[in-house]
Amino acid sequence: MAKITPRSQDFSEWYLDIIREADLADYAPVRGCIVVKPYGWTIYEHMRDYLDKRFKDTGHVNAAFPLFIPMSFLQKEAHHVEGFAPELAVVTHGGGEALEEPLVVRPTSETIIGYSYSQWIKSYRDLPVLINCWNSVVRWEKRTKPFLRTMEFYWQEGHTAHATHEEALEEVLRMLNVYYAHMREDCALPGFRGRKSINERFAGAINTFSIESMMGDKRSLQSCTSHDLGQNFARAFEIKYLDRDNTEKYCWTTSWGLSWRLLGAVIMVHGDDQGLRLPPKIAPIQVVIVPIFKNDAEKSQVMPVADQLYKSLKASGLRVKLDDRDETPGFKFNDWEMRGVPVRVEIGPKDVANHSVALARRDAPGKAGKAFVSQDGLAERIHALLPEIHASLLQQAEAFQNSNIRECFTWDEVKEAVQDGWALAPLEDNPRNDERIREELTAKSLNFPLDQPEGEWVCVVSGRKVRERALIGKSY
RNA sequence: CGGGGAAUGGCGCAGAUGGCAGCGCGCACGGUUUGGGACCGUGAGGUCCCGGGUUCAAAUCCCGGUUCCCCGACCA
Numbered sequence A: 001m002a003k004i005t006p007r008s009q010d011f012s013e014w015y016l017d018i019i020r021e022a023d024l025a026d027y028a029p030v031r032g033c034i035v036v037k038p039y040g041w042t043i044y045e046h047m048r049d050y051l052d053k054r055f056k057d058t059g060h061v062n063a064a065f066p067l068f069i070p071m072s073f074l075q076k077e078a079h080h081v082e083g084f085a086p087e088l089a090v091v092t093h094g095g096g097e098a099l100e101e102p103l104v105v106r107p108t109s110e111t112i113i114g115y116s117y118s119q120w121i122k123s124y125r126d127l128p129v130l131i132n133c134w135n136s137v138v139r140w141e142k143r144t145k146p147f148l149r150t151m152e153f154y155w156q157e158g159h160t161a162h163a164t165h166e167e168a169l170e171e172v173l174r175m176l177n178v179y180y181a182h183m184r185e186d187c188a189l190p191g192f193r194g195r196k197s198i199n200e201r202f203a204g205a206i207n208t209f210s211i212e213s214m215m216g217d218k219r220s221l222q223s224c225t226s227h228d229l230g231q232n233f234a235r236a237f238e239i240k241y242l243d244r245d246n247t248e249k250y251c252w253t254t255s256w257g258l259s260w261r262l263l264g265a266v267i268m269v270h271g272d273d274q275g276l277r278l279p280p281k282i283a284p285i286q287v288v289i290v291p292i293f294k295n296d297a298e299k300s301q302v303m304p305v306a307d308q309l310y311k312s313l314k315a316s317g318l319r320v321k322l323d324d325r326d327e328t329p330g331f332k333f334n335d336w337e338m339r340g341v342p343v344r345v346e347i348g349p350k351d352v353a354n355h356s357v358a359l360a361r362r363d364a365p366g367k368a369g370k371a372f373v374s375q376d377g378l379a380e381r382i383h384a385l386l387p388e389i390h391a392s393l394l395q396q397a398e399a400f401q402n403s404n405i406r407e408c409f410t411w412d413e414v415k416e417a418v419q420d421g422w423a424l425a426p427l428e429d430n431p432r433n434d435e436r437i438r439e440e441l442t443a444k445s446l447n448f449p450l451d452q453p454e455g456e457w458v459c460v461v462s463g464r465k466v467r468e469r470a471l472i473g474k475s476y
Numbered sequence B: 001c002g003g004g005g006a007a008u009g010g011c012g013c014a015g016a017u018g019g020c021a022g023c024g025c026g027c028a029c030g031g032u033u034u035g036g037g038a039c040c041g042u043g044a045g046g047u048c049c050c051g052g053g054u055u056c057a058a059a060u061c062c063c064g065g066u067u068c069c070c071c072g073a074c075c076a
Helices: A009-022 A038-057 A069-073 A077-088 A110-120 A165-187 A232-239 A261-270 A296-314 A327-338 A351-356 A378-403 A411-417 A431-441
Strands: A025-026 A032-035 A068-070 A087-094 A099-105 A129-138 A154-161 A192-195 A207-214 A220-228 A239-240 A249-252 A252-259 A287-291 A320-322 A343-347 A354-359 A370-374 A404-405 A422-426 A444-449 A469-473
Touching: A009 A261, A009 A296, A032 A038, A038 A129, A038 A154, A038 A165, A038 A261, A068 A069, A069 A077, A069 A099, A069 A110, A077 A232, A110 A129, A110 A154, A110 A232, A110 A252, A154 A165, A165 A192, A165 A207, A165 A220, A165 A252, A192 A469, A207 A261, A207 A378, A207 A444, A220 A261, A232 A252, A232 A343, A252 A261, A261 A378, A287 A327, A296 A320, A296 A343, A296 A351, A296 A378, A327 A343, A343 A351, A343 A378, A351 A354, A354 A378, A370 A378, A378 A404, A411 A422, A411 A431, A431 A444
Parallel strands: A287 A320, A287 A343, A404 A422
Antiparallel strands: A025 A032, A068 A099, A087 A099, A129 A154, A154 A252, A192 A207, A192 A444, A207 A220, A220 A252, A239 A249, A343 A354, A354 A370, A422 A469, A444 A469
8 A cells, every 4th residue: 555645745645645545536538527436436425415314304305407508598697608608518519410509518507497497487386496406517627636626526506496585595594504514514524604705606696605614735615605596597597486466576596506525625624644534424434343363263263253243333333344354454554544434443362352342543543542442332332432533523623724714904914814824804895805815815705704793894905994804715 | 728847557656878668566376474554486467648750760859639736817
């Protein structure tokens, strides 16, 4: 097993090394595309399943819409086409003949779903429509990186239609909170819920919200988005309903998405020089059992006990693996640490004699995370340990994030802060200010956090009076 | 898309001045090993990124292209 580049030496190389060595993904023979390998995909499946349950719990249902969208559909919403035109993949031929109208490979599905909604929605009784799609989309990205920005990426996109703006806005924030809970409770990822600046809005939205998370190199990753589309798409696609008062009204629509990029966040937030560190809920293997023996006599002593433990842990509902490969224990320890398995159980002749096992936690490597415990009640002990590991990962990530954010009140303070972390600074939401931050700091306003104290300050760029502060930092 | 770097076995790399394609790790088999990345032996594995060109001869030189990495612009 190859060693990986130390995280502190070259964060980007480290990230790519982990993806390769932990068997998450490969490069595809197509620019900007990746092949997700079974171990990586299983992590994604767990994330997807938890999130899907949260969607169902909040009243949403899944459906599927076409991969191809008529070019004219995108053109119906002016800002939308303007925003996406440069990154569209366009199909001009089919069955060996030129198409009458080019089809775009969906970069997102607002338009084709908007078309269907206009067919389906007739009455206020049809509302709200709460649909989610698990699919992949294509955007012709200039600069790609596995999971974080690929030309084709897997995600979910939710699309809802409502009778009132209040209801739509409630949905936008509800889903932002669903994402927030998913990140924290399933992935142990902290982040800041907030409103994107006007400059950073989704093409066609009247308001965009995001969660910004700090990666291990102190850059931000926009982990998800939730958009208030106002009536822009409703007007473009004639999504109308007849209200109680017998007048026709346009719907208010929302859309929200979270991609496999969040798996990139899991790597970049939790990983260390030994490799991945996976939150237990999304780990393909939660517990690995490593048997230890010197000879056949010891092996015949150890293996039956290891096998018994395996069966009891599995029966208790844990995702467990018994590593009976013909490798040395040291090799296996390193191998499973690379793959981020949260808990390791070691069992050797001494343990068999003592009716014990060695229990090692991935979140606290070395001796600190290792303890000798009884074989009795091992399953219960591990079931209790997993939430501890989750909490510890979240705590570590959140402490790192918070300790690298500085409250700033002047341009110079912001300038210094973004060299090695984020600034939280009063900012007037004006594209000109975003522009200056980008040009002079090669950073951007991440978002205006929803949770912030009331107050009045002076914008660090324009000097105007403002009532909001923004997170500012370098980002992916 | 602009600037810079790179591409040789699965991974990491060496192969001035053109002249038999190599090393370490990994992989297969046999043996000895096994409580933090074991060792010995034998062996398999190559379109030297692709396409042209120069040359008796190209991994090496020239032209064109592709992909990856880094810094920008653009974006989830």
